[in-house]
Amino acid sequence: MSDLTALSNSYQNWYRFSRNPTAVIGLIIVVVSILAAILAPHITPYPDHAGAFVDFRNRHQPPSWDHWFGTDNVGRDILTRVIFGLRVSLLLAFVVLIIAVPFGTIMGLLAGYFGGWTEIVIMRLTDIALALPPLIMALAVAAVLEPSLMNAMLAIASLWWTWHTRLVYSMVRQIRALEYVEAAETLGASKFHILFREILPNCVSAIAVKTSLDAGFVILVGASLSFLGLGIQPPTPDLGTMVADGAQGLPDYWWESMLPGVSILFVALGFNLLGDGLRDLFDVEDVR
Amino acid sequence: MTALLSVQGLSVSFSTYGRTAEVLKGVSLDVPQGAQVALVGESGSGKSVTMKAIMGLLPQPPARIHAGKIMFDGRDLLTLPERERVALRGTAMSMVFQDPMSSLNPVWTIEDQLTTILKYADRRLGRDRDRRGRRARVIEVLSQVRMRDPERVAQSFPIMLSGGMRQRVLIAMALLSEPRLLIADEPGTALDVTTQAQILKLLRDLVEAQGLALLMITHNLGVVRETSNYVYVMNKGEIVEEGPTAGLFAEPRQQYTRDLIAAVPRLTGRVAL
Numbered sequence: 001m002s003d004l005t006a007l008s009n010s011y012q013n014w015y016r017f018s019r020n021p022t023a024v025i026g027l028i029i030v031v032v033s034i035l036a037a038i039l040a041p042h043i044t045p046y047p048d049h050a051g052a053f054v055d056f057r058n059r060h061q062p063p064s065w066d067h068w069f070g071t072d073n074v075g076r077d078i079l080t081r082v083i084f085g086l087r088v089s090l091l092l093a094f095v096v097l098i099i100a101v102p103f104g105t106i107m108g109l110l111a112g113y114f115g116g117w118t119e120i121v122i123m124r125l126t127d128i129a130l131a132l133p134p135l136i137m138a139l140a141v142a143a144v145l146e147p148s149l150m151n152a153m154l155a156i157a158s159l160w161w162t163w164h165t166r167l168v169y170s171m172v173r174q175i176r177a178l179e180y181v182e183a184a185e186t187l188g189a190s191k192f193h194i195l196f197r198e199i200l201p202n203c204v205s206a207i208a209v210k211t212s213l214d215a216g217f218v219i220l221v222g223a224s225l226s227f228l229g230l231g232i233q234p235p236t237p238d239l240g241t242m243v244a245d246g247a248q249g250l251p252d253y254w255w256e257s258m259l260p261g262v263s264i265l266f267v268a269l270g271f272n273l274l275g276d277g278l279r280d281l282f283d284v285e286d287v288r
Numbered sequence: 289m290t291a292l293l294s295v296q297g298l299s300v301s302f303s304t305y306g307r308t309a310e311v312l313k314g315v316s317l318d319v320p321q322g323a324q325v326a327l328v329g330e331s332g333s334g335k336s337v338t339m340k341a342i343m344g345l346l347p348q349p350p351a352r353i354h355a356g357k358i359m360f361d362g363r364d365l366l367t368l369p370e371r372e373r374v375a376l377r378g379t380a381m382s383m384v385f386q387d388p389m390s391s392l393n394p395v396w397t398i399e400d401q402l403t404t405i406l407k408y409a410d411r412r413l414g415r416d417r418d419r420r421g422r423r424a425r426v427i428e429v430l431s432q433v434r435m436r437d438p439e440r441v442a443q444s445f446p447i448m449l450s451g452g453m454r455q456r457v458l459i460a461m462a463l464l465s466e467p468r469l470l471i472a473d474e475p476g477t478a479l480d481v482t483t484q485a486q487i488l489k490l491l492r493d494l495v496e497a498q499g500l501a502l503l504m505i506t507h508n509l510g511v512v513r514e515t516s517n518y519v520y521v522m523n524k525g526e527i528v529e530e531g532p533t534a535g536l537f538a539e540p541r542q543q544y545t546r547d548l549i550a551a552v553p554r555l556t557g558r559v560a561l
Binding site for chain 1: 343345375383391392393395405408412
């Protein structure tokens with residue numbers, strides 16, 4: 001018998017992942033989007049078009065070799081602005097999730113493990129938060145404060161954690177009844193040890209899948225916000241804003257709204273495919 | 289010989305939804321140093337509650353211990369402060385868990401789990417052992433439970449081991465910090481009978497070799513015969529009969545014990561094939 005331990009776990013996982021074409025496509029889309037966003041000033045054909053640049057002689061140019069995605073109503077290259085726009089979308093998803101996922105996870109752990117009043121308070125809070133659509137919440141925040149990227153991110157994050165709380169809560173309820181948790185309690189392990197070393201590692205795969213799926217949704221919500229003019233303010237390029245501005249030129253200048261729109265779809269699709277691939281890989285059922 | 293563990297007149301009741309159920313009605317039993325004692329009874333007879341009371345794992349409320357003492361090594365566990373109680377668990381008295389599937393955390397290797405337990409036990413006993421010392425002890429215990437390749441088992445995740453191997457890991461876990469009393473709650477019930485027989489033989493050999501006291505909790509009289517030299521028969525929260533294993537099987541005095549023995553399936557007669 002060959003030594004199974006020699007075939008490392010991570011290699012086996014990668015092999016299984018790579019056999020799943022949609023997952024690989026998702027991963028490629030996500031990696032390419034992230035790289036493009038980071039390297040935007042170096043790879044875009046007209047980096048200065050990202051700002052308040054105006055060239056009226058070249059306005060409303062259809063897609064061509066010089067301008068793959070055409071130009072907008074003040075003559076700026078749309079491809080360049082789409083790639084810069086990715087920065088905003090990905091930053092939004094990143095910031096929202098880096099606040100919402102750890103916070104939601106910890107709340108879920110506490111509610112699921114301690115039960116009693118902790119559970120009642122946290123879970124009823126999630127019920128309330130889940131009854132509020134993130135878009136409405138962001139509209140309210142933008143109305144009270146001012147429309148800006150930061151406020152949009154905070155508004156979305158302040159509701160988004162509840163999804164993770166629910167997921168983690170339901171997993172903790174199952175895991176805490178298992179004997180290895182009971183054994184750790186018997187041996188007088190600290191609550192910290194039980195929560196973060198015994199229970200949390202068993203939730204990580206589900207959290208990863210959910211986070212990946214969420215990234216797509218957060219990008220969509222963020223784009224909807226800026227479509228409504230509540231996201232980042234011009235002239236910083238943003239996909240949702242571009243769709244909104246381009247829509248005024250429909251149907252003649254279709255590329256001005258269609259191509260940024262397709263880009264949003266593309267990135268969101270990438271994260272969803274990746275999430276589905278991870279779900280198949282980890283074999284988690286109860287996400288979403 | 290004085291008893292290492294002595295339960296005296298233990299009475300426990302559970303109260304839920306305004307009603308109270310008497311679960312243990314004055315249970316007394318002794319486990320002398322180095323003895324192998326079995327506590328046998330059907331489901332619901334109170335044997336697991338007795339075990340949990342001894343380990344201090346009864347959730348109170350809903351449980352309430354209203355009478356009795358649990359003497360361990362000359363001290364009454366029921367009046368001991370929580371800190372000292374915890375310090376005894378997993379050190380002087382430890383437990384072999386029942387279910388080899390759910391008693392190991394799937395995300396850590398065997399070595400990770402055993403060294404963590406050892407670290408906690410050492411900390412409570414005020415013993416100082418470095419990482420290498422802990423690792424050596426883990427490997428030593430794994431070879432005591434007759435793992436052919438303890439190094440490789442230590443590096444394995446639970447999913448890579450068979451049911452019998454996992455059950456042996458659970459025994460190793462209980463032996464880690466050199467306990468004096470081992471409480472086994474139906475070990476191997478989840479395994480097939482041949483593997484279970486091996487596990488019981490191993491357990492008995494280990495207990496004899498190391499001079500440990502064993503309290504075996506089971507509903508299976510075959511297990512009792514295999515692993516103990518003294519038996520307590522429990523029914524409806526009371527000890528109905530006790531005696532040396534051989535004598536009890538030869539001449540059961542109580543009708544309940546006779547019924548239990550009669551209920552053991554036998555392979556007799558011809559089977560039409």
